[in-house]
Amino acid sequence: MTSGSSASRNSATFAAASVRGPPVNETPATGTSENCHPARWGEHAAESAARLINWMNGRGLALLALNWSRELPPEMLGSLTLRFALADSYVQARDWPALTAMLKRGSWQGVESFKRALQAKVARVTGDYDTWEKEWA
Numbered sequence: 001m002t003s004g005s006s007a008s009r010n011s012a013t014f015a016a017a018s019v020r021g022p023p024v025n026e027t028p029a030t031g032t033s034e035n036c037h038p039a040r041w042g043e044h045a046a047e048s049a050a051r052l053i054n055w056m057n058g059r060g061l062a063l064l065a066l067n068w069s070r071e072l073p074p075e076m077l078g079s080l081t082l083r084f085a086l087a088d089s090y091v092q093a094r095d096w097p098a099l100t101a102m103l104k105r106g107s108w109q110g111v112e113s114f115k116r117a118l119q120a121k122v123a124r125v126t127g128d129y130d131t132w133e134k135e136w137a
Contacts, residue, residue, distance in 0.1 A: 046079030053085035062092035078106055087118055096122045 049072055056065035066089045076082055083102065090099035100122055108115040116136075123132035 046076045046082045049076060050079065050081040050085040053082070053089060057085065057088050057092060060092075062089040065089045066093060066095070066098075080108075080111060084114070091118075091121070094125075096126050 049069070053065040053069060056062065056068075066086070069086055069089070072082075077086075083106065086102060087099060090096075090102065099118065103115055103118055103122075120132050120136040123129070124136075
C-alpha cells in the first residue's frame, strides 16, 4: 500500500469517527441540549461559565470561548471570576479593542491592580506608550 492510500484511509477513518456519538441536540445527562444554556445553570452560573471558559482557554480554544460567551446573559458579566476568564480569552486572541471595552464596564473594586495591569498590557502592545507609562507607574 502506498503512503497516499494510507493517508486517504486515515482521513476516512477520522471522518467516520468524528461523526459518531449522540445527535447534536442531545447531551448524555439530559437527552436534550435545552438545559445546557448558562441561563439555566442556577445561582452559580457565572462561576460555571468561567470554569468552562478557562477550560477552553487552557486548550487553545480562546476564540471558541469568546464566541460562546456572546450567548451569556448580561447579568453574568458582573462576575469578576467570569471577567478574569474572558480577559484571558481576549489576551490569547489578541483582541485588544474588545479587552479594552470589557475593562471599561462594570466594577473592578478590589482588583483594580489587575485591571490596571491589563490596561497597561493593552497600551504597550498597541504602541500607546503614554498610557502604558501612566497605568504601569
